Amino acid sequence: MTDNAFVGDETPVGDMPSPDHNQVDDIGRVMGVQEEDSGALRTSSEILARRDQSRGHLDESPDPNPETRRR
Known part of the structure; x- marks a missing residue:
């Protein structure tokens, strides 16, 4: 049997349970992404x-002219 962080209710960032997959805003907050x-x-x-x-x-x-080239 393999230990896989991506199996079941585990999030990719560790063994912290994630919310239901239809609650994308909650999943985003868990992953550090907050977007209106x-x-x-x-x-x-x-x-x-x-x-x-x-x-x-x-x-x-x-x-090729360094004086006109944008920096």
């Missing part, structure tokens, strides 16, 4: 893509 219901859900890739739009240093072809 603010409308449509966004995937992490959407959030990261929007964040990275304004990051010039992530551009694959940066400006």
Whole structure:
């Protein structure tokens, strides 16, 4: 028999029992995520893509002129 933290009512952070799986707000609080219901859900890739739009240093072809390059 294997000891698995992901079996039954155990949370991934240890052996603390989690609430019912239909209570996602309670599960989020247990995991340290607290978010108000603010409308449509966004995937992490959407959030990261929007964040990275304004990051010039992530551009694959940066400006060769250091005076005009964004920092």
